Amino acid sequence: MMFRRLLPLLLAATLAACAQPKVSEGPAASQGNPATAQSDTWVTRPGEKEQITAAPQGAIEPQPLDPATPLPDAGPAPVLPPPVVIGGGIKIALLAPLSGRNAAVGQALQNAGELAVFDIGTEGFVLLPIDTEKAGAAAAAQEAIRQGAQAILGPLFAAQVPEVATVAMPANIPVITFSNDRMVAGPGVYVLGLSPLQALERTIAFARNRGYTDFAALVSDDALGVRVGAMVQEFIPASGGHLAKVETYSAGTNDFSSVARRASGGAAKEKTGPGYRALVLSESGPKLKQLAPWMPYHNIDPALVKVIGTPTWDDPSLGSEPGLAGAWFAAPDPAGRAAFEAKFRDTYGRVPPRVATIGYDGVALLAVIARMTNGPNFTPDQLTNPSGFAGVDGIFRFLPSGISQRGLAVFEVQRGGGKMIEGAPGSFEAVVN
Incomplete structure (x- = not known):
């Protein structure tokens, strides 16, 4: 019954916070001439045409899918703020590419997580952003443990998940990856991205x-x-x-x-x-x-x-x-993320990439669990409750296998x-x- 109360709690908090072939015979070029189109992967990258109706032209638009190739150079690494701290005590590590070619996406995940901390986090909730690119994902996980993290959000890419899990599992720390690859799910590893x-x-x-x-x-x-x-x-x-x-x-x-x-x-x-x-x-x-x-x-x-x-x-x-x-x-129903995108834009002065919503939802999920009187208790029983949770992209829940299921x-x-x-x-x- 506790989680049946948690689902509307997260929903209410979220809503309140965000209130070359022949072409001489066949299709015309105006219909998508196969001789002129360019190849691409199944992820939209920075600079490509915006794919979400609610977001302006030119926004970074990866669906919540793992990039098959690195994103274009995002330029110099951003100047990162210190960890978001409300009091001190409950520590959540956010592992993301905060430098290098994918820094823009990693920074958006961090910023979205910060919004969730201020919207939902209670006294004593600490978000620890840690870069996965400078020394590698395993080193980032080790740093998370050194700083006392009780759960890990991230990494972004599926190839990095085993590196993080190898470090986190012996310490009994759950990993909630931003990846959408169901193949990396397993005991203690939960896939938050939309498969x-x-x-x-x-x-x-x-x-x-x-x-x-x-x-x-x-x-x-x-x-x-x-x-x-x-x-x-x-x-x-x-x-x-x-x-x-x-x-x-x-x-x-x-x-x-x-x-x-x-x-x-x-x-x-x-x-x-x-x-x-x-x-x-x-x-x-x-x-x-x-x-x-x-x-x-x-x-x-x-x-x-x-x-x-x-x-x-x-x-x-x-x-x-x-x-x-x-x-x-x-x-996902776009109605749920419209308010989030507006708040992100107002706070950080830019349009969030599509993947930013899972940064918010991941932090919000752990913040809600941390509010429980017996918490924080980031155990499999808590994370896989069948009632699920309500987030920016709609309802979601983790199955015992670690795969997420979403209402679409x-x-x-x-x-x-x-x-x-x-x-x-x-x-x-x-x-x-």
């Missing part, structure tokens, strides 16, 4: 409820694509659907005409459908815009096939792609941006996915 796999599962379940039974998947051979391919082979049959095929293509390809033709079975220009009614894609960013025009040309017509994508599709520019008209994707809304790609067609759940009483 694209969970978002795809949410949308597939939504499609099943709308009567879609026959699915296919078109995935690249990079890390994300391989995991999406494995997920659909398990999840779709388990949900009562039929998986017709999983088509894989090279992540380095520029011949998206051939990719789309293989996915359709080669029946170009025949409007009878490719033999399935829903197609799951792992692609995003500029390469998605290279692929999209070829899909209807090769019989994957949006009038016949429902396309399903990842949270990175929360991009208003996708509405101009006819091949993605009416496509579905799951993502479902959106439809339309001109001008994604339109919400099913809202996010308000509690975990009903099944989220």
